[in-house]
Structure formats: structure tokens, C-alpha cells
Amino acid sequence: MSLVVLHESDDVAVATTAMPGGIPVAVRGADEVTLRGDLPAGHKVALRDLPAGALVRKYGQVIGRTLAEVRAGEHVHVHNLGMPENTAIRAAQNATGSAARLPADLRRTFHGYRRPDGQVATRNYIGVLTTVNCSATVARKVARLTEDLAEDVDGVDGVVALTHGTGCGMAAQGDGWDLLQRTLAGYARNPNIGGLVVIGLGCEVNTVTGLMADLGVADHVPVSSYTIQELGGTSSAVQRGVDLVRGMMDDLTGTARTEVDVAELVLGLQCGGSDGWSGLTANPALGVASDLLVAAGATSVLGETPEVYGAEHLLAARATSPAVADALLARIRWWEEYTRQQGTTLDANPSPGNKAGGITTILEKSLGAVAKAGHSPLAAVREYGEQIPRPGLVFMDTPGYDPVSVTGMVAGGANLICFTTGRGSVFGSRPVPTVKLATNAELAARMVGDVDLDCSPVVEQGVPLDEMGRRVYDLLLDVASGRRTASEELGLGGEEIVPWQLGAVL
Structure with a gap:
């Protein structure tokens, strides 16, 4: 002991x-x-x-x-x-970001799907996207009826229903509208989507015709759309969706992976169900892997703004310019005001599970959480769901709630997610694979079917962080090349698209 x-x-x-x-x-x-x-x-x-x-x-x-x-x-x-x-006790540090040294034997390629427009995907999915919650059930039925067919189609990894909880009675302008449109368009444009069916009800504010006009999907992606009302109801709408998906499977049959540079990866960094071990094992190990990816020309995305609160000065000190630091601190100030308006504080963030695992305050939680971002310079700050600039370490303003946070990253173009957990998580994120890292051995053994890598040997066996970080790095490249994650084997990830909802729902 x-x-x-x-x-x-x-x-x-x-x-x-x-x-x-x-x-x-x-x-x-x-x-x-x-x-x-x-x-x-x-x-x-x-x-x-x-x-x-x-x-x-x-x-x-x-x-x-x-x-x-x-x-x-x-x-x-x-x-x-x-x-x-x-809060002034969180004095600015003199630390600066630094690029990682790349080991001579570091893998520099993976096998992904190279799209005609140059983008690279880690998975090839057909998405069934809804304009409104009213068409969500039809979309899920279409995905359920065609998912098994995808297993027999070479070059297609699956079918996913991309649903959400709004789109009907809402203001057609303002923050809430912009967030929803940006998120849906971002999913449609994510490189992991190889074909897209868009389904509406027919009387919603977020119309099919309006959404289709702003999607901006690449020319090589087959896209079809319709409304349930125009087809005469649920049964006809489900059958139309199934027929369209089957046709797209025929179009995508034989899509092959090719060797591509690791610079094509856009990695979303996420933690959930954190504990006292998170900042000791999995988070800093992921930080090592993130630094290696960034140094090799790839992109990493840190989010969860409420969970960098108290550690924002460390990130700001690594910003590549004063403008980048100011943009980060502006988002922190926005969250301070937002939580005040809602009658709470950012210290309400640590959950009962976090506290049971040894985390006491949001300051402690945040200091462990930012370890996921390693030591790379902070190159840019983006709002929720905005397209992620490349390459480098990028911060995206997202809530701490895991499904909402990852939804923003996927909308921004992430083609791979890595998720650390100490209390246990059953998260997935189709069409983008989620790699899950356990912070402690007890969790890794208890939820073995949900964990891809146990990082506890950093403490329990004295494994150096650099070595564990290399294990994480190699696992990420294996998954990007097609290795199925635990969440994929379990069929998770179909319910986790949850756009951040702001503004009036009418």
C-alpha cells in the first residue's frame, strides 16, 4: 500500500x-x-x-x-x-506548449477510406438523418431493418439513425437554430458518412427543403430525402427508407481501405465517469498519444468547457497567440454567466459518481481532465459544432455532458473518439468509433466488455506514462484502420447524437 x-x-x-x-x-x-x-x-x-x-x-x-x-x-x-x-487564485502560469519528439519507430500511417474530395474516413456508414424528432422513429426503424444487411456488404460498416429531440416548434433564428443546423450539417458532412437519407415529417420549422439547401454534402456522397406526410404515413416512409439504403449499399459495395498518413486523423478527446485515478493514468496517457498525433501532423480536439474550469489558465498559457488565449477565456466567462443565469455554479459539475471516486471540486476535476490534451500548443478555439481546423490541438466549446460534447466534435469533423472513464461508461458514437480507456484495474475487470484498454498499470505496475501513451497511440491507429471497439461490438452509439439545445422551444 x-x-x-x-x-x-x-x-x-x-x-x-x-x-x-x-x-x-x-x-x-x-x-x-x-x-x-x-x-x-x-x-x-x-x-x-x-x-x-x-x-x-x-x-x-x-x-x-x-x-x-x-x-x-x-x-x-x-x-x-x-x-x-x-477565482483569482488561479494565477496564470509561465508554461508554454511544446511539440512532442517523435520516436523513430512510431507508426505514421493507418488504413482508412480515402474520399474523392481528399477527406479520410475511419468508418463507412450510411446515415439516416432526421429534420425533427417526429421522424425519429421512422429513421430508427429504417436503420434497424437495414443494419444486418450491412454486415454482408463489403466496404460498408453499418447504418446509423441520426436523430435528435427538436426541430418542430422552435425559433427559426438565433443560437438554438444555428446550433441545430450546424450540428446536422456537420454530421452529414462527416467523412465517415458514405451515404445519407434525410427524413422529415412535413410540417416542422426545420423543413427538409431548407435543411437540404444548407447541408453542403460532397458531390460523391449519395443523398436522398423525403417526408413522412408526402408518402402517406409510417409504413410507406419506412419502406422508402429501406429501399434507399439498400440502393446506397449497392453504390458503396467494394469501397476499400488504403494506407494513409496519420495526419488524416481528427481525434476527439473525452472523459466521463471520472474518478481520482483519471488524472493519474488514462488522461495523461491519452495526453501522450494526443501529443504524438499532433507532432505527426494530426489534429486533437479538447472540449467540455465546464470541465476545464479552474485549469483554463494552463491551456491559455499554451496558446499560439493572444487571440487564441482570449477566445478560450471568453468562453469561460460565458459559462460563468450562463450558470449564474440558471441559478447554479460550475462547481455543481462533479457528479455523485465523481465524488465517490475521489474528486471533490470542479478545480480538481478540471486539472485531471485537461491532461487528455497533453502539452501541445493550443492552436485554435472553435464554437460548438464548428468545423475543426487542421492540424494541431484545438479547443471546442462544448458542455461537459458526454453525448452532447461528442456530438459537437463529430459535427466538427472528428473521425475518431477516445473516451477515458474511471467509474464506467457505456458510451458509443456511431458513425465515429469510440475507444474507451479505463483508469483503474477494478473497473477494467468489472466492465471488461466495455473497455478497450486498461491504463491502471501506470500506477499499479509502474509502467511509464510514455509507454502507456504509445499503447494508446497504437490502439487508436488500429481502430482507425478498422479494428472494432468494445462499444462497436456491443452495438452502442445509435442513441448518442444529442445536439446542444439552446433557445426557446415553442
Whole structure:
């Protein structure tokens, strides 16, 4: 049993395993400490006596302020640690982004689908896109009736219903409208979509004709559209969809993968169900892989703005220009005002599961979350669902809620997602494959069917982060080349398109 100190200035250490109280425990990087009570795995213990109101550091950064006097060896969590009132304590750092050194033996290619317009896909899906929630059931029936057929078609990876919960009584202008249009068009243009059927009801604000006029789908992608009302109802609409999808399968039969440069990858970085291990194992290992991809000319996308709150100064310090840093900080200010208007705060973000796993405040959660982005310079900031510029590390303004966040990244052009989890997640993201990394061994064993790689050996076996990052990197290239992920084997990802909804629903 041992405790880990993550930075020499830290006031707390993290338990690598559950530990009983009353025993002295060795601390990696500090003196021995005697526990004053039982300590769950992933949770924090004070290394020294801390007075009430003291700022507490982990990762070398402030994660909160003591609510009462805390003695050395005492469990530090929600009962005695809270958010500091003055956010100015998150002082700007002097750190700058740095490009990773590429090992000589690093893989620099994968096998993807090269589209006629030059884009590269990691999967070849036929999408059934809806204008409105009223046509969602028809779209899902079409996808269900044709999904099995895709298994027998060489070059087609599947059929996915791209549905959402709005589109009818809504304002035809403003933020809500723009977000929906940008998201739907982004999915239609994602390189992983090889064919598209668009289905409407027929009387919605978001009309088929209007949406089709703005989709901007590449010429090589077969696209058809219709409304349920014009076809005479559900049965006829389902049959029309099935017939159109079958025809597109014939068009796409024989689509072949070819060797392409790793620079064609656009990787979305996501974490969900985080725990105290997330910032120790899976997130920094993914950060290593992200740095390698960026250095090799690829693109990585970090999102979840509420979950970089408290660590935004670290990202801003790595911005390639003052304008990029200002754009990031502007989004943080927007979220502070947005949450105030909704009667809450950004510290409401850590979920009960996060807290059970050892995360106390949003500052602590964010410091672990940004580790997914490694150390690469921050090249650009984009709003939700906007097209992702390439190459480099990009920040996209998204909510922390996993389906909404990843929906924005896919709409922006991500062709691969990597998702870290400590509490357990059953997330998928068709038409873009999701690679899931476990932060701890207990989770990896308990939910083995949902996990693609266990990153716990970083702590449990002393595997260097660089080595684990290389394992993640190689796995990402394998999946981009066609290896099915755990979520794909389980058939997940058909319900996770959830556009961010702003504005009035009328």
C-alpha cells in the first residue's frame, strides 16, 4: 500500500488502494503519514496540518480551500474541502506548449477510406438523418431493418439513425437554430458518412427543403430525402427508407481501405465517469498519444468547457497567440454567466459518481481532465459544432455532458473518439468509433466488455506514462484502420447524437 504525491508542492497525496485507518503508510515523494481513518482508493489524504481557510494543492495547482482545520493523515474530501471564493487564485502560469519528439519507430500511417474530395474516413456508414424528432422513429426503424444487411456488404460498416429531440416548434433564428443546423450539417458532412437519407415529417420549422439547401454534402456522397406526410404515413416512409439504403449499399459495395498518413486523423478527446485515478493514468496517457498525433501532423480536439474550469489558465498559457488565449477565456466567462443565469455554479459539475471516486471540486476535476490534451500548443478555439481546423490541438466549446460534447466534435469533423472513464461508461458514437480507456484495474475487470484498454498499470505496475501513451497511440491507429471497439461490438452509439439545445422551444 502506498500514497502518491503528484507534485512537490502538493498538500495531499492520493491512495493507490483502499487503506484502513490507524496505520502508517509510505508516501511516494514525501514522508510517511499515519491515516486517521479509512481511505478509499483514489481519494486524498492531508500530508500536513492545514488550518481552516487554507488553499489546498494537487497537481501543483489549487483544487480548493479547507472548510475547517485538517490534520495530517486526515481524509480530504467534500466534508472539509470546498471551492475558494476568489477565482483569482488561479494565477496564470509561465508554461508554454511544446511539440512532442517523435520516436523513430512510431507508426505514421493507418488504413482508412480515402474520399474523392481528399477527406479520410475511419468508418463507412450510411446515415439516416432526421429534420425533427417526429421522424425519429421512422429513421430508427429504417436503420434497424437495414443494419444486418450491412454486415454482408463489403466496404460498408453499418447504418446509423441520426436523430435528435427538436426541430418542430422552435425559433427559426438565433443560437438554438444555428446550433441545430450546424450540428446536422456537420454530421452529414462527416467523412465517415458514405451515404445519407434525410427524413422529415412535413410540417416542422426545420423543413427538409431548407435543411437540404444548407447541408453542403460532397458531390460523391449519395443523398436522398423525403417526408413522412408526402408518402402517406409510417409504413410507406419506412419502406422508402429501406429501399434507399439498400440502393446506397449497392453504390458503396467494394469501397476499400488504403494506407494513409496519420495526419488524416481528427481525434476527439473525452472523459466521463471520472474518478481520482483519471488524472493519474488514462488522461495523461491519452495526453501522450494526443501529443504524438499532433507532432505527426494530426489534429486533437479538447472540449467540455465546464470541465476545464479552474485549469483554463494552463491551456491559455499554451496558446499560439493572444487571440487564441482570449477566445478560450471568453468562453469561460460565458459559462460563468450562463450558470449564474440558471441559478447554479460550475462547481455543481462533479457528479455523485465523481465524488465517490475521489474528486471533490470542479478545480480538481478540471486539472485531471485537461491532461487528455497533453502539452501541445493550443492552436485554435472553435464554437460548438464548428468545423475543426487542421492540424494541431484545438479547443471546442462544448458542455461537459458526454453525448452532447461528442456530438459537437463529430459535427466538427472528428473521425475518431477516445473516451477515458474511471467509474464506467457505456458510451458509443456511431458513425465515429469510440475507444474507451479505463483508469483503474477494478473497473477494467468489472466492465471488461466495455473497455478497450486498461491504463491502471501506470500506477499499479509502474509502467511509464510514455509507454502507456504509445499503447494508446497504437490502439487508436488500429481502430482507425478498422479494428472494432468494445462499444462497436456491443452495438452502442445509435442513441448518442444529442445536439446542444439552446433557445426557446415553442
